[in-house]
Amino acid sequence: MRTEFIEELTRLAERDDRICLVVGDLGFGVVVDFAKRFPDRFLNVGIAEQAMTGLAAGWALSGKVVFTYSIANFPTLRCLEQIRNDACYHGANVKIVAVGGGFAYGALGATHHATEDLAVLRAMPGMRVVAPGDTVEARLATRAVADLPGPCYLRIGRAGEPTVHDAEPEFRIGRAITVREGTDVAILSTGGMLKTAVDAAELLGADGISARVVSMHTLHPIDEGAILRASAETGAVLTLEEHSIVGGLGGAVAEVLAESASGVPFRRLGTPPRFAPRVGSQEFMLRQSGLTPPAVAEAARGLLLRHAALGPLMTVPEG
Amino acid sequence: MPPTEEELAQLAELARRLRLRTMEMIRRARSSHVGSCFSMAELMAALYGGGILRIDPEDPGNPGRDRFILSKGHACAIYYAMLAERGFFPEDWLERFYSDGGELAGHATHKGVPGVEVSTGSLGHGLPIGCGMALAAKRSGMPYRTIVLLGDGECDEGTIWESALIAAQHRLDNLTVIVDFNKIQSLGHVREVLDLGDLAGKWQRFGWETREVDGHDLGQILDAMRSLPFEPGKPSCLVAHTVKGKGVSFMEDRLLWHYRTPAGEEYEAARIELEASA
Numbered sequence: 001m002r003t004e005f006i007e008e009l010t011r012l013a014e015r016d017d018r019i020c021l022v023v024g025d026l027g028f029g030v031v032v033d034f035a036k037r038f039p040d041r042f043l044n045v046g047i048a049e050q051a052m053t054g055l056a057a058g059w060a061l062s063g064k065v066v067f068t069y070s071i072a073n074f075p076t077l078r079c080l081e082q083i084r085n086d087a088c089y090h091g092a093n094v095k096i097v098a099v100g101g102g103f104a105y106g107a108l109g110a111t112h113h114a115t116e117d118l119a120v121l122r123a124m125p126g127m128r129v130v131a132p133g134d135t136v137e138a139r140l141a142t143r144a145v146a147d148l149p150g151p152c153y154l155r156i157g158r159a160g161e162p163t164v165h166d167a168e169p170e171f172r173i174g175r176a177i178t179v180r181e182g183t184d185v186a187i188l189s190t191g192g193m194l195k196t197a198v199d200a201a202e203l204l205g206a207d208g209i210s211a212r213v214v215s216m217h218t219l220h221p222i223d224e225g226a227i228l229r230a231s232a233e234t235g236a237v238l239t240l241e242e243h244s245i246v247g248g249l250g251g252a253v254a255e256v257l258a259e260s261a262s263g264v265p266f267r268r269l270g271t272p273p274r275f276a277p278r279v280g281s282q283e284f285m286l287r288q289s290g291l292t293p294p295a296v297a298e299a300a301r302g303l304l305l306r307h308a309a310l311g312p313l314m315t316v317p318e319g
Numbered sequence: 320m321p322p323t324e325e326e327l328a329q330l331a332e333l334a335r336r337l338r339l340r341t342m343e344m345i346r347r348a349r350s351s352h353v354g355s356c357f358s359m360a361e362l363m364a365a366l367y368g369g370g371i372l373r374i375d376p377e378d379p380g381n382p383g384r385d386r387f388i389l390s391k392g393h394a395c396a397i398y399y400a401m402l403a404e405r406g407f408f409p410e411d412w413l414e415r416f417y418s419d420g421g422e423l424a425g426h427a428t429h430k431g432v433p434g435v436e437v438s439t440g441s442l443g444h445g446l447p448i449g450c451g452m453a454l455a456a457k458r459s460g461m462p463y464r465t466i467v468l469l470g471d472g473e474c475d476e477g478t479i480w481e482s483a484l485i486a487a488q489h490r491l492d493n494l495t496v497i498v499d500f501n502k503i504q505s506l507g508h509v510r511e512v513l514d515l516g517d518l519a520g521k522w523q524r525f526g527w528e529t530r531e532v533d534g535h536d537l538g539q540i541l542d543a544m545r546s547l548p549f550e551p552g553k554p555s556c557l558v559a560h561t562v563k564g565k566g567v568s569f570m571e572d573r574l575l576w577h578y579r580t581p582a583g584e585e586y587e588a589a590r591i592e593l594e595a596s597a
Contacts, residue, residue, distance in 0.1 A: 040458045041458070043454065043489070045481075045485050046481075046484065046485065046488075048478075048481035048482075048484070048485065050443075050447065050477070050478045050481060051446075051447040051450065051478055051481035051482045051485055052447075053447070054444055054446075054447025054448045054450070054451065054478065054482075055447045055448070055450045055451035055454065055482075055485065056451060057447075057448055057451060058437075058447065058448035058449060058450060058451020058452040058453075058454070058455065059451035059452070059454055059455045060451070061437070061448075061451070061452065061455075062382075062451070062452060062455030062456070062459070062461075063382075063455075064455065066451075081441055081444075082444065082447065082478075085438065085440075085441055085444055086437075086444055086447070086448055089430075089438055090429065090437060090438065
């Protein structure tokens with residue numbers, strides 16, 4: 001996704017001289033071309049994410065669209081108050097880009113696990129939180145956040161993510177994309193878990209279970225309509241994210257479902273809200289967290305069993 | 320051209336008026352930070368009354384305007400008083416300062432307040448934003464200047480020194496920091512809480528061309544501000560040695576007046592003292 005992001009940003013910058021890029025001394029091999037082509041619109045501030053974000057707000061308030069770029073938690077949690085006060089409160093055109101959301105830097109240790117960012121950023125007033133589901137969505141999301149006035153958070157993977165979409169879907173911030181229709185259970189996925197969701201749906205299909213897959217690429221504003229349709233039309237909802245089960249997609253969907261009083265069986269799949277006891281590659285970390293196609297399919301089956309069990313209880317006894 | 324006696328007298332009178340108005344606002348609001356406001360009265364008078372800031376109250380969003388950021392946002396009362404004096408908004412807004420539903424919040428707030436460039440209050444935010452504004456001017460060839468007023472306690476924040484490095488690295492000579500060095504911070508004297516030592520020397524060694532002035536001597540202040548940038552190719556820093564609570568004898572250099580609201584006999588005594596200083 002990193003490649004799609006920088007390619008798209010470079011393309012946008014050719015057409016729109018408001019596009020600027022500020023980095024916190026990261027992006028080796030990624031940002032060099034942009035820096036060479038647009039030296040007046042590039043700045044490496046050094047290892048200073050708080051100043052990076054404040055500076056981006058100041059630059060943006062002078063009429064620019066300023067992207068900040070770093071990895072994992074550095075452009076978000078490290079400078080959260082600058083995001084809140086300087087970017088959000090001023091409605092500044094700052095686009096925060098974090099590469100390696102989730103466990104992309106799994107083996108580097110817990111300091112590099114970005115597993116609370118969606119929850120935290122989603123709570124910032126005025127912030128739009130976007131986590132594209134594959135390489136195609138990453139490109140479209142880059143374009144969409146550049147076009148949308150005001151602060152945005154773009155959480156992307158690192159490299160080597162699979163491509164899910166065969167063609168460019170219609171991409172609008174705040175509007176989920178149904179990747180696969182289904183009637184028995186809905187898997188709502190955000191970020192790079194989309195391929196896992198699709199593969200889990202394939203496994204379920206082999207068992208005769210029809211699973212819908214929805215790419216919830218925007219966490220805030222959340223697409224309430226897509227969630228309520230999924231819940232009404234399938235009767236069971238599973239959320240899937242490379243993020244803590246606290247406050248991210250699972251939290252956002254739970255809020256919508258609870259207030260709708262739909263009462264459908266619902267389960268959040270993600271990482272438990274604790275530091276991982278053992279670290280390793282992204283694949284290892286996802287396996288440890290039960291975020292693999294077989295584990296997701298198993299969770300869906302469990303949800304449907306609950307659905308079946310709950311069924312009779314929910315009918316009013318006669319007499 | 321050195322300032323004339325008449326100009327200095329006018330600005331001294333402006334500073335005195337600002338102190339009186341600020342104290343009245345704080346008394347009515349039962350708010351605090353009167354000492355933090357009084358230490359910067361002459362700095363505000365020089366910036367806004369001495370022709371340093373190129374701004375137009377009729378056109379506060381003009382892209383070519385100079386940018387002023389009050390990074391020590393808690394001292395907003397005197398800032399608001401100055402902006403009202405210059406006609407950015409009606410004087411009666413000051414009467415509702417810090418009150419329920421009033422236009423003017425207890426820390427510098429840009430929302431709906433003409434003339435306030437950015438909202439501050441959490442310390443250490445103004446200078447990074449100022450760096451961005453100065454960089455924007457450099458990169459787009461705009462001639463405006465950016466001036467950021469810092470508190471001394473605020474210099475404890477790491478973002479100040481991140482920004483100090485960045486501004487020097489990128490030769491932002493259109494950026495000026497003024498430090499209101501009143502020697503008292505939230506829980507005590509600066510030298511006891513977190514000693515800044517040779518503050519001017521620190522800025523100088525961070526690559527800023529730095530000057531020190533008596534922050535209550537309008538002649539020195541104007542002379543320094545009128546020679547900005549102090550050196551082409553370097554950001555400028557003006558360390559203003561000031562006295563917290565300056566202007567009222569029993570408030571001067573007293574930590575208490577970081578917090579205390581002047582009221583009753585104390586208010587009257589302070590008012591009489593300020594009025595007598597004309």
